[in-house]
Amino acid sequence: MAQCHGSVGLKNMPGGSRRIVLAGNPNTGKSVFFNHLTGLYADVSNYPGTTLEISRGRFGNDVIIDTPGVYGISSFNDEERIARDIILSADVVINVVDAVHLERDLFLTQQIIDTGVPVVVALNMMDEAGRQGLTINAGLLGDLLGVPVVPTVAVRKKGFAELKEHLPAARAGHMTPGLDGLTDRLLALTGSRGEALLVLEGDPVVAGRHGLQPQNRREEIYLKRRQRVNHIVRQVMGETSRGASFGSLLGRWMIKPATGLPILALALYAMYQVIGVFIAGTVVGFTEETVMLERYEPLVQDLAGRFVERESALGTILVGEFGLLTMTFTYLLGLLLPLVTGFYFFLSLFEDSGYLPRVATLVDRLLNGVGLNGRGVIPLILGFGCVTMATITTRLLSSERERRIAIVLLGLTIPCSAQMGVIAGMLAAVGGLYAALYALVIFTVLVVAGTILNTVLPGRPTDLIIDLPPLRLPRADNVLKKTGTKSFNFMKEAFPLFALGSVIISVLQVTGILEFLQDLLAPLTAGWLNLPKEAATAFIMGIVRRDFGAAGLTDMALTPVQTAVALITVTLFVPCIASVLIIFKERSKQEAAMIWGGSWAAAFLTGGAVSQLYGAFGGGTGSRGIVWIILACLGTAVATVLVCLLIKRRGRAAAERGPGGG
Amino acid sequence: MTLDRVKRGQFFKIASIMDDLTRTQAIRFGLTEGALLSCEEVVPAGPIVVRRNSQLLALGRGLAGQILVEPAKVNVRC
Numbered sequence: 001m002a003q004c005h006g007s008v009g010l011k012n013m014p015g016g017s018r019r020i021v022l023a024g025n026p027n028t029g030k031s032v033f034f035n036h037l038t039g040l041y042a043d044v045s046n047y048p049g050t051t052l053e054i055s056r057g058r059f060g061n062d063v064i065i066d067t068p069g070v071y072g073i074s075s076f077n078d079e080e081r082i083a084r085d086i087i088l089s090a091d092v093v094i095n096v097v098d099a100v101h102l103e104r105d106l107f108l109t110q111q112i113i114d115t116g117v118p119v120v121v122a123l124n125m126m127d128e129a130g131r132q133g134l135t136i137n138a139g140l141l142g143d144l145l146g147v148p149v150v151p152t153v154a155v156r157k158k159g160f161a162e163l164k165e166h167l168p169a170a171r172a173g174h175m176t177p178g179l180d181g182l183t184d185r186l187l188a189l190t191g192s193r194g195e196a197l198l199v200l201e202g203d204p205v206v207a208g209r210h211g212l213q214p215q216n217r218r219e220e221i222y223l224k225r226r227q228r229v230n231h232i233v234r235q236v237m238g239e240t241s242r243g244a245s246f247g248s249l250l251g252r253w254m255i256k257p258a259t260g261l262p263i264l265a266l267a268l269y270a271m272y273q274v275i276g277v278f279i280a281g282t283v284v285g286f287t288e289e290t291v292m293l294e295r296y297e298p299l300v301q302d303l304a305g306r307f308v309e310r311e312s313a314l315g316t317i318l319v320g321e322f323g324l325l326t327m328t329f330t331y332l333l334g335l336l337l338p339l340v341t342g343f344y345f346f347l348s349l350f351e352d353s354g355y356l357p358r359v360a361t362l363v364d365r366l367l368n369g370v371g372l373n374g375r376g377v378i379p380l381i382l383g384f385g386c387v388t389m390a391t392i393t394t395r396l397l398s399s400e401r402e403r404r405i406a407i408v409l410l411g412l413t414i415p416c417s418a419q420m421g422v423i424a425g426m427l428a429a430v431g432g433l434y435a436a437l438y439a440l441v442i443f444t445v446l447v448v449a450g451t452i453l454n455t456v457l458p459g460r461p462t463d464l465i466i467d468l469p470p471l472r473l474p475r476a477d478n479v480l481k482k483t484g485t486k487s488f489n490f491m492k493e494a495f496p497l498f499a500l501g502s503v504i505i506s507v508l509q510v511t512g513i514l515e516f517l518q519d520l521l522a523p524l525t526a527g528w529l530n531l532p533k534e535a536a537t538a539f540i541m542g543i544v545r546r547d548f549g550a551a552g553l554t555d556m557a558l559t560p561v562q563t564a565v566a567l568i569t570v571t572l573f574v575p576c577i578a579s580v581l582i583i584f585k586e587r588s589k590q591e592a593a594m595i596w597g598g599s600w601a602a603a604f605l606t607g608g609a610v611s612q613l614y615g616a617f618g619g620g621t622g623s624r625g626i627v628w629i630i631l632a633c634l635g636t637a638v639a640t641v642l643v644c645l646l647i648k649r650r651g652r653a654a655a656e657r658g659p660g661g662g
Numbered sequence: 663m664t665l666d667r668v669k670r671g672q673f674f675k676i677a678s679i680m681d682d683l684t685r686t687q688a689i690r691f692g693l694t695e696g697a698l699l700s701c702e703e704v705v706p707a708g709p710i711v712v713r714r715n716s717q718l719l720a721l722g723r724g725l726a727g728q729i730l731v732e733p734a735k736v737n738v739r740c
């Protein structure tokens with residue numbers, strides 16, 4: 001905890017340059033500033049001891065460092081701790097403030113000013129504020145804060161030149177009244193006003209660095225700061241007009257279950273139509289079949305054939321069935337790229353319009369049942385894009401307990417977009433009833449696993465507190481840019497893992513180990529799941545990437561039930577290598593190993609149960625068996641929820657009787 | 663009365679917040695004791711959405727149950 005590397009966390013700082021730090025609340029547009037100021041030469045690295053990525057770039061002679069978006073600097077979570085350390089070691093802070101949420105954002109501004117570091121404020125989203133009828137007197141705000149304030153509209157590149165101009169004018173602002181006396185007393189002990197402030201605010205880590213006891217004056221200081229901020233806002237802000245626009249009415253509908261659930265269903269249906277039907281079918285049909293399989297693969301096989309024997313071991317690894325040059329590129333470019341792009345397009349749309357926090361509000365109660373709060377919907381939805389990235393975003397959840405539950409649910413039940421594409425295609429071919437069976441079984445596993453974890457793990461879900469930004473029409477350029485960046489980053493990350501996976505599989509194939517493993521797993525695949533023994537290949541491939549697993553099933557001759565069983569098993573099966581690596585990084589080794597092993601068990605248990613039940617209910621006599629299995633599923637889910645409720649109630653009653661019984 | 667009991671459209675003031683950590687978190691979001699809020703929406707069994715000036719916040723029901731409020735007497739500007 002209290003590491004003594006001072007407050008500097010990043011290495012290789014060029015000598016003599018200043019550290020300019022970008023800080024602000026979440027979603028204020030910091031990254032737009034960062035990209036503009038640094039140009040292309042950003043260096044993204046993990047912050048020591050964490051997997052949080054911190055971007056650094058050059059600005060003239062100086063270094064610009066981005067920080068995670070936070071509401072204040074303290075020790076409430078990783079983001080805050082990192083933002084705190086980077087800000088404390090800054091020479092200048094550019095504080096990006098959302099003009100629409102001045103009252104909320106200025107709390108951080110004032111806290112940064114209270115640390116005594118020179119500050120320039122970029123008053124961003126001035127256009128949005130204007131649209132909402134808010135006027136802000138930037139000059140007066142600067143006078144009251146005691147630092148330069150520059151109005152900007154980052155997405156339109158407005159105000160950047162002025163910001164650069166004002167950077168040299170950055171200065172320490174006016175502290176919260178009554179604070180200077182307090183910090184002065186500690187200054188001699190800590191050596192810096194910022195550290196003195198955090199000791200006063202009861203930050204245990206900063207206090208520990210100086211061998212001091214954290215002081216218990218946080219609330220007193222926060223209240224003073226809040227009062228000052230409210231006072232400033234009253235003076236600088238005017239409202240010219242307000243009133244219920246269409247946006248706020250729609251925003252209200254999105255939150256209420258009666259209207260919100262249909263809207264959510266509609267949004268998901270639109271997503272399914274575009275990604276699941278149009279992209280997975282039409283687009284991928286062209287990119288994968290026509291372009292990659294019919295044109296690209298024969299070409300590269302022909303080319304490679306001039307240098308190596310096609311049937312040799314090297315030939316197989318390069319251009320064979322799972323070849324490095326054939327399968328890797330076909331899957332990555334032909335299949336994954338269109339799907340992932342489609343997914344990120346929707347996600348950017350939801351993000352940019354302000355819909356996501358409203359979904360979080362709508363589903364808060366439901367997610368409480370599986371031990372999460374409404375915020376948990378964001379990683380869960382993201383998981384449908386890429387489980388690896390979603391696992392990283394579980395950081396935004398408020399407690400360790402929630403992160404643990406979310407990561408288990410993501411790894412176990414959420415199929416990523418690549419896998420979904422393959423699954424959707426295969427389910428469409430076997431009909432609606434089997435698709436329903438698949439969806440219900442997976443949903444049941446999610447409910448059962450979440451409910452059990454929520455019961456077994458000590459504690460309870462933390463309460464939701466989320467800010468609902470104004471609903472707005474997404475800006476096309478914003479959405480496209482986000483989609484592009486995210487898809488590109490994903491490809492960059494996925495490519496090496498994909499290549500590695502294909503080499504592993506090819507080597508297994510060439511050496512005959514693949515066949516050996518198939519035989520080894522045969523009792524499981526053939527005996528218990530009633531699948532052809534070749535299905536084992538799909539599972540082994542699934543260890544590497546989930547969609548490998550699903551795609552490996554497409555060429556097999558399977559009955560509809562076998563298809564459903566295979567898809568259920570492969571979905572619940574272990575997350576891809578990339579996700580597993582992230583899980584090991586984010587959690588303890590023991591916990592990660594348990595998650596990995598647990599997915600094996602859950603996948604084969606569930607898949608086998610469905611297959612065996614189907615046999616027990618009369619097998620091939622049409623749809624009756626399926627309906628029974630669906631009912632059994634629902635029964636299991638309801639029973640689990642009831643039992644867990646009972647256990648919880650008992651536990652609570654016992655706790656009340658126990659210590660407080662006197 | 664606690665915040666989870668308010669009705670849509672009602673104006674109220676925060677009287678006190680029981681839990682320490684909740685209180686400091688709330689101050690950052692502008693929810694201080696004495697702050698004037700209005701209730702925008704109540705999700706059945708779910709979060710309460712409150713408005714403070716132009717800012718909307720959704721508060722989980724459990725959290726809302728820890729915040730004591732009193733109805734504001736005067737009708738404020740709309």
